[in-house]
Amino acid sequence: MRNIFLILFLILSLNAFGQASIQYDIVLEGGRVIDSETKLDAIRNVGIQGGRIMMISSDPLAGKETLNVSGMVVSPGFIDLHVHGVSNVEQEYQLHDGVTTALELEWGIEHTGAWYASRKDKALIHYGASVNWPYERLRATGRYQEGVEELLNMVRANEREIASFIHVAAPSFTEDLTQEEMRQTLVNIKFSLEEGAIGIGVPIGYLPGTKPAEMYSVFEMAGQLDALIFTHNRQPNILATQEVIANAVLTGAPLHIVHINSMSLGQIDFALNMVSAAAQNGFDITTELYPYTAASTGLMMAMFDEGWQERLGIDYGDLQLVATGERLTEETFARNRRTNQVVIMHMMQPEWIASGIAAPGVIIGSDGMQFSKLAHPRTAGTFSRVLGKYVREDQVLDLNTAIEKMTLLPARRLEGIAPMMRFKGRIQVGADADITVFDPNTIIDKATFEGGLEFSGGIEYVLVNGTFVLKNGETVPNVFPGQGVYGKFKK
Template sequence: MQQADLILTNATIVDGSGADRYVADIAIAGERIAAIGSFPDATAPRLDVSGLVVAPGFIDSHTHDDGYLLAHPDMTPKVSQGITTVVTGNCGVSLAPLDPSIADRIPQPLDLLGPPELFRFSRFADWIAELRATPAAVNVIPLVGHTTLRVATMDDTQRPATEPEIAAMQVMMEEALQAGAFGMSTGTFYPPAAHAPTAEIMAVGAPMRTHGGLYATHLRDETDQIVPAMQEALDIGRELDCLVVLSHHKLAGQANHGRSAETLALIDRAATLQPVCLDCHPYPATSTMLRLDRVRIARRTMITWSKGYPEAKGRDFADLMAELGLDEQALLEKLTPAGAIYFLMDEKDVRRIMAHPSAMVGSDGLPFDPHPHPRQWGTFTNVLRTLVREQSVLTLEEAVHKMTGLAARNYGVAERGLLQPGYYADLVLFDPEQVGDRATFDVPVQASQGIQGVWVNGQRVWADGAAGTARPGQVLVPTRRASATAAASAA
């Protein structure tokens, strides 16, 4: 074994592959795992981790951390729950490329990515360059958002794009892929992209057929019309010859509770023909901009922020209606722009989706919300507490695989997601009997318990219940695949 900088001794290793745990030592040298085995004669510093689990650092498959990485590079909400890599640019919204001159009038939901001063990158490459010049504590897998491209190129997003506008978006897509974007995301659920027809999305994404990439989508509809929306996403994936990632897969509204059996069967059938997977989180509530269509199908709606009436933060929509004597429309107008948490999913659906073999874990947190959904601080530790330890929906090995090896494979990330000699030393150390989330809907900003240490590229970024000063995160480079279909066939 080469000289090591640190040896974690007597570790219970859950390696990210789904294989059974085992006990061994892990030697770290520089950015990499030097060796795994027994090293009684090695002279490197040692940390005895007897009784604790060492796993690959968790990969958050769905975030909106594009601007948070720059504003808060310690990334405490993420490293405190064991996350070492975040996937940004989801739901069609990415921080770049966008002309800084329109930063103070960007439409929702782009504003969920942070304050106007963060929207200062007219090229995707400029944002990537700043992340590399001033790295955060975690690694980044960047996607480029179709909605952002629409806002950047169109004077009116309430219509389909014209051919010149599509051509302009294609140029931006090409530039983003060359700069390192792993693919494209869409969010046709949201107003700025709701009028984009399927053909427009296929055309904008066309450069991926040359450069490779994946397609992540917040579907047009997650309620009654979810099946046609899924079929549209699958059509786009086939046209672009790429992996489809169904974002935060859910069935919204009581009328659709139980339909996860139907949608997961559809995913299974599609997977025999094309690459497809999904991400999800373990909560029965979601969060986004305030919309009446969501208020009306939710059993409860909590306001996370409001520019029109800041006192609404943390309050229930129904209570505000009664208190202020306003109907739904009038209260919406008073609060807007605003964000909300919607309790509109069935826990049985959540568990069924989380247990599906192709499901990755993604927080979908909105980090700048004054009263955020607890998923921003607790998604991964909630899975370990509720679905593994309390409910036995997943084994520890299955849960870690979803959080690590599966995500690394789907996103085409080399030498991460598994504990293997030669792989990057992205590690999380935790107590399997104590690990859990503290963040709640009432008090959401709370660090998890039981996470003893987190290393990113060999440097410790979480220890003794606090974030460190190291900023070793990297903007990861995609392993381009010539053809998603060829890759699926080879597998």
């Protein structure tokens, strides 16, 4: 708080001497500046100093470096609450999509403190993660310690492999925990929160055999601590959505439901109505979606247990193998499931996605996957697709509303658990200089299901903490301004 007052004092002092006498580190000149919180949408000049926005003015500003960005939109950097690729390989695709903060909040990170330390001074954009509830639960049991050590070694080597974790962990999640194991699970979660984790990742959809009473205990803890839960629902249906909403309402736990599109499928409007009703009745419940009609996961996951065709409303030919791009048959499904190959699941209709994107209060989140050339295109193109297809081409929503869903709404969603997010998602004096500059007439995603990952087009500049990481559409080499985003419980 002292630093905030110091910044404001400095700003007022600088104003007293007049703008013309100040030379900022960087000036973005003549762009269309959009800030969702103040409703600013006007041609302005933006002065950046020391990693912060220090001036927004219609008057000329002097800068050590001045860029004319007329004809472009100057937006807060996009904030992605849901990524799985957390290395610089994926972060480069993310920054070309306008993302300045990318957080692994659905699954979380095993051994949180060590992971944060491993990324310090090495990240292109801001990073952070939730507690990985399945990992902390597994550590609390005495029956699977060999598997725990194996997974911990993978984390130390920076080789995150969710499929291997589930292979080790899945048997334990159909078993009842003893009272001591449940107590230890909660102790482990609290410890990980104290290492800086942003809330609790509850990907119960990967471990649907988890007992409801056990899951409820995690929600109870979250309610007591006011720790935000990020959940992948137990099944892709309305009952599973009702389960997590009921848990949150009864325990007071803040709740964020990930990818509501793939969790509710054709009943997306019903699911969104429930989330909206909960919020209108004072409950801290939000959701997100990605702008594609396909999902993606490994074939060994519980989603593909017997009866998957009926549950998901698809068949073998709707599954596309990430490794080769081929569509599956009954025979190739069985063969590839044995090695848990990742597939793209073509399971949603365009009108479902359009409805979700247009719905008030729904956040945009990518669910971006770990790098593979033929990985799901959401890994590289989520935010540009919203602005190019759903704003400019299809006119499903207007530009200001889309930017709000990518900047202010995710920042506000996290402020209660990660206070530093108060300074992100905004173009305001005193805010962090995390800024995305794009051409609204050309911005578009270029990654496809058939061709694989490709950098998005139309994003010209991205600044992270006042440092250019993208300039004239090209990655700036050898700069790593990304910083860790920590939860409020960090000791």
